[in-house]
Amino acid sequence: MLANGILRRMHILFFEFVYLCSQRRKIVKARTLKKDKVNIITMGCSKNLVDSEVLLTQLKGNGIEASHESGSQDNNIVIINTCGFIDNAKQESIDTILQYVEAKDKGLVDKVYVTGCLSQRYKDDLEKEIPQVDAYFGTRDLPALLKKFKADYKHELVGERLLTHNAHYAYMKISEGCDRPCSFCAIPLMRGGHVSRPIEDLVKEAEHKAANGTKELLLIAQDSTYYGLDLYKKRNLAELMRRLSDVEGIDWIRLHYAYPTGFPMDVIEVMKERDNICNYLDIPLQHGSTSVLKTMRRGTTREKQEALIHSIRDLIPEIAIRTTLITGHPGEGEKEYEEMVDFVERMKFERLGVFTYSHEENTHAHSMEDNIPEEVKQQRANTLMEVQEQISFDLNQEKVGETFKVLIDKKENGYFVGRTEFDSVEVDNEVLIDASQHYCRIGDFVQAEITDATEFDLYGMVV
Numbered sequence: 001m002l003a004n005g006i007l008r009r010m011h012i013l014f015f016e017f018v019y020l021c022s023q024r025r026k027i028v029k030a031r032t033l034k035k036d037k038v039n040i041i042t043m044g045c046s047k048n049l050v051d052s053e054v055l056l057t058q059l060k061g062n063g064i065e066a067s068h069e070s071g072s073q074d075n076n077i078v079i080i081n082t083c084g085f086i087d088n089a090k091q092e093s094i095d096t097i098l099q100y101v102e103a104k105d106k107g108l109v110d111k112v113y114v115t116g117c118l119s120q121r122y123k124d125d126l127e128k129e130i131p132q133v134d135a136y137f138g139t140r141d142l143p144a145l146l147k148k149f150k151a152d153y154k155h156e157l158v159g160e161r162l163l164t165h166n167a168h169y170a171y172m173k174i175s176e177g178c179d180r181p182c183s184f185c186a187i188p189l190m191r192g193g194h195v196s197r198p199i200e201d202l203v204k205e206a207e208h209k210a211a212n213g214t215k216e217l218l219l220i221a222q223d224s225t226y227y228g229l230d231l232y233k234k235r236n237l238a239e240l241m242r243r244l245s246d247v248e249g250i251d252w253i254r255l256h257y258a259y260p261t262g263f264p265m266d267v268i269e270v271m272k273e274r275d276n277i278c279n280y281l282d283i284p285l286q287h288g289s290t291s292v293l294k295t296m297r298r299g300t301t302r303e304k305q306e307a308l309i310h311s312i313r314d315l316i317p318e319i320a321i322r323t324t325l326i327t328g329h330p331g332e333g334e335k336e337y338e339e340m341v342d343f344v345e346r347m348k349f350e351r352l353g354v355f356t357y358s359h360e361e362n363t364h365a366h367s368m369e370d371n372i373p374e375e376v377k378q379q380r381a382n383t384l385m386e387v388q389e390q391i392s393f394d395l396n397q398e399k400v401g402e403t404f405k406v407l408i409d410k411k412e413n414g415y416f417v418g419r420t421e422f423d424s425v426e427v428d429n430e431v432l433i434d435a436s437q438h439y440c441r442i443g444d445f446v447q448a449e450i451t452d453a454t455e456f457d458l459y460g461m462v463v
Contacts, residue, residue, distance in 0.1 A: 035065060036064065036065065036076060036077050036110075036149070037065045037066070037067075037072075037074055037075045037076055037077065038059055038064060038065065038066040038067070038075065038077045038078075038079060038149075039066075039067055039068075039069070039070045039072075039075035039077070039078050039079070040052050040055060040056055040066065040067070040068045040069070040078075040079045040081065041069055041078060041079070041080045041081065041096060041100075042068070042069065042081045042164075043080070043081060043082050043083040043089065043092060043093045043096060043116065043118075044081075044082070044083025044085065044089055044093075044116070044117065045083065045085070046171045046218070046220055046256075047171075047173055047220055047221075047222070048081050048083060048116060048117070049164065049171060050161070050171050050172075050173045050220070051081060051115075051116070051139070051142075052068060052081045052164065053068075053161045053162055053163060053164055054142070054161055055079065055081070055115075055142060055145070056068055056162050056164070057161050057162045058142065058146055058151065058153060058154060059146070059149065059151065060162065061154045062146070062149065062151035062152065062154065064149050064151060068164040069164070073108075075109065076109055076110040076111070077109065077110060077111045077112075077113070078100045078103075078109050078111070078112050078113070079113045079114075079115060079145070080093070080096055080097055080100065080112070080113070080114050080115070080116070081115050081116040082096075082097070082114060082115070082116035082117060082118035082119055083116065083117050083118060084116070084117035084118035084119075084120070084121045084122065084186070084190055085117065085186065085187070085190075085358075086355070086358035086360070087358050088358075090118055093116075093118045094118070097112070097114055097126075097130055097133065098130070100112045101130060101132045101133060104132060105132065111134045112132070112133050112134055113133070113134055113135050113136075113137065113145065113148065114126065114133050114135075114136045114137070115136070115137040115138070115139075115141065115145055116139060117139060117190040117191070119136045119137055119138060119139075120138035120139045120189075120190045120191075121186065121189055121190045123136045123138065134148075135148060139190055139191055139192070140176075140192065161205070161209075163214075166409065166410070166442060166443055167209075167212055167213040167214055167443070168213060168214060168215050168216065168407065168409075168442070168443030169214065169215065169216040169217075169218060169407070169409075169425060170209050170214045170216070170217060170218070171218045171220050172202065172205060172206065172209075172217050172218065172219050172220065173197070173220055173221060174196065174197055174202060174219050174220070174221050174224060174227055174237075174240065175194060175195060175196040175197060175221040175222070175223070175224070175226070175227050176191060176192070176194070176195045176197075176221075176222070177191040177192040177193045177194045177195050177222060178191060178193070178194055178222035178223050178226075179193050179194045179223075179226065180223060180226075180259065181297045181364065182286075182296055182297055182298060182364075183295060183296050183297045183329075183363060183364040183365035183368075184296060184326065184329060184357060184358075184360065184363060184364075184365045185360075185363060186360045186361075186362065186363050187222050189362055189363075191222060194222070194223065194226050194229070194230060195230060196226075196227050196228050196229070196230050196231045196232075196236075198231060199236070199239065199240050199243055202240060202243075202244065203243050203244065203247065206244050206247040206250060207247055209250075210247055210248060210249030210250050211249070213443065214249075214250070215249070215250065215251045215252060215407065215443065215445075216250075216251065216252040216253075216254065216407060217244060217250055217252070217253050217254070218254045218256060218424065218425065219241075219244075219253065219254065219255050219256060220256045220257060221256075221257055222257065223257065223259045224237060224255060224256065224257050224258050224259070225237055225258045225259045225262065225263055225264055225267070226259065227240060228240070235262075235264045237255075237264055237267050238264060238266040238267045238269070238270045241253060241255070241267065241270050241271070241274070241277055242270050242274070245270075245274040245276050245277055250276060251276055251407075251445070252276060252277075252278050252407065252421060253274075253276060253277045253278065254278045254280050254421075254424055255267070255271075255277075255278075255280065255281055255282065256282040256424070257282055257284065258281060258282060258283045258284075259283075259284070260283055260284075260285055260298075260300055260304075260305055260308055261298060261299040261300045262299075263283070263308055265311065265312075265315075268281075268311075268312055268315050268316060269315070271316060271319075272315055272316050278421040278422070279316050279318055279319045279320065279421060279422065280319065280320045280322070280421060280422055280423075280424065281312065281319060281320075281321050281322070282322040282323075282351075282424065283321060283322070283323055284323055284324040285305050285323045285324070285325065286298060286324065286325060286326050287325060287326060287329065287332075287336075287340055288302055288305075288325070288339050288340035288341075288342065288343025288344065289302060289332070289335075289336035289337075289339040289340055289343075290302045290303070290339075291331065291336055292329055292331055292332050292336050292340075293305075295329065295330065295331040295365075295368075296326075296329060296365075297364060302339065302343060305343075306343075306346070306347065309321065309347055320350040320351060320421075320422035320423070320428075321349050321350055321351070322349070322350065322351035322352070322353070322424070322427070322428065323349050323351070323352055323353075324352070324353045324354070324355060325340060325344070325352065325353075325354050325355070325384065326354075326355050326356070326357050327340075327354060327355075327356055327357065327377050327378075327380035327381045327384065328356050328357040328372040328374075328376065328377030328380060328381075329357045329365065330357075330365055330368035330369060330370060330371070330372075331368070332357075332372065337380055340384070341383070341384060341387060344384060344387050344388060344391070345387060345391075348391050348395070349388070349391070350392075350395060350422065351392075351423075351427070351428050351429075352384075352385070352388040352391075352392075353427065354381040354384045354385055354388075355381070356374070356377035356378055356380075356381050357370070357372070357377060389455045389456075390455075392429075392455045392456060393453070393454065393455045396429070396453035396454065396455065396456075396457075396458060397453055399450045399453060399458060400450050400451065400452060400453055401449070401450065402449070402450055403447055403448065403449045403450075403463055404420045404421075404431070404447070404448055404450065404460075405420065405421065405445055405446075405447060406418040406419065406420055406431045406433075406445065406446050406447070406448045406460065407419055407443075407444075407445055408433075408440045408441065408442055408443065408444055408445075408446060409425070409430075409442070410442060411435060411440075411442065414434070414435050414436065415432040415433060415434060415435055416432075416433040416435050416438065416439075416440040417430050417431070417432060417433075418430065418431045418433065418440070418446070418448070419431060420458075429456055429457060429458055430456075430457055430458070431448055431450070431457075431458045431459075431460045432457055432458070432459050432460070433446075433448060433459075433460050433461065433462060434459075434461070437461065438461060438462040440462065446462050447462065447463050448460035448461060448462055448463065449461055449463045
């Protein structure tokens with residue numbers, strides 16, 4: 001009897017096992033048949049964001065369901081577009097990769113792909129250290145990435161980029177890569193040499209954007225003033241801006257990342273003559289000491305930079321100039337740093353960003369001794385920004401009582417938040433309009449009188 005009982009129990013267990021296996025096969029089959037959903041995560045700068053938008057457009061154009069930084073839990077494939085510019089950005093990208101690799105290990109996602117600058121620069125190391133990633137791609141490997149989805153790069157989609165934010169503004173990458181020899185910069189290692197996009201393609205993109213509600217174009221590149229040298233054998237940025245300003249429906253064109261050495265002044269002439277080109281210039285100067293600029297291999301001097309700024313302001317006195325500076329580059333002693341502080345105090349830049357020097361492998365500066373402690377670099381950056389805060393406060397106070405054309409970007413914390421032509425997205429001053437007293441529509445222009453100002457914000461009322 002005991003033996004018969006054991007046999008019956010084994011018989012039951014066998015059929016239970018068979019049943020469970022069949023159910024598991026059904027689950028696996030159902031999961032296999034489930035349509036892929038792709039989530040694209042973007043790290044770093046606006047140039048990376050454009051790349052992600054192009055990827056999103058290509059995936060959707062191939063019939064693949066995709067989104068950008070979706071909060072949904074049902075995305076089974078993740079593509080991380082990384083940044084590899086400086087140490088903090090690299091660490092943030094690595095942390096994000098590890099986060100999604102862990103999610104893959106837990107069965108929350110099926111595949112993790114990594115692309116972008118970090119992947120371009122450190123692909124071999126990443127494959128060795130984080131092998132759980134399904135594939136790594138460089139900055140110009142979009143066709144290879146698409147093949148992972150059995151998709152093809154669709155040339156007919158050029159210019160038809162899906163935006164990941166409100167449609168009233170759009171970044172436009174006018175070129176890729178950089179030919180400059182700056183000592184501290186790893187961008188040529190990650191992005192390659194300078195390649196301009198044809199004017200016709202950019203105009204076509206602008207027309208498509210305008211037809212879909214874009215009112216502001218933000219021109220970006222690794223080096224925008226080099227535009228056209230490869231295609232047209234001359235600096236052709238002024239002609240590009242002129243052609244883009246002719247596109248009906250584009251109210252603002254904003255220029256970013258203009259390299260100062262050999263700056264084409266005809267760009268300022270076009271800016272002056274065209275109403276829809278913002279009186280705004282982002283021109284990274286990087287330092288205010290001639291000796292450090294020489295070490296940086298910037299091809300200019302403090303005196304030449306000051307003369308350039310004065311020439312630009314002579315042509316357009318109301319222009320807003322944004323620049324970036326680096327503290328702690330090899331060769332920057334107290335004397336050179338004080339020269340940079342004096343440079344900022346004399347030039348009174350409308351907008352300023354300060355970064356600490358990052359010792360990057362395979363750059364020219366990496367052969368130099370990185371002998372300035374991190375806390376000293378940071379303290380110097382903080383001091384520069386304190387100087388800039390007072391300059392910005394004084395300049396903003398001069399705006400109180402004036403009326404400006406303001407583009408409304410969003411509603412946040414009880415305010416409609418917008419920008420003047422003198423301010424770019426995310427990095428510059430904002431105009432705050434009390435939503436309890438005024439109604440504004442996102443993406444519309446309003447006339448706003450400035451009633452109060454702080455170091456980095458303006459408060460206004462619609463008039």
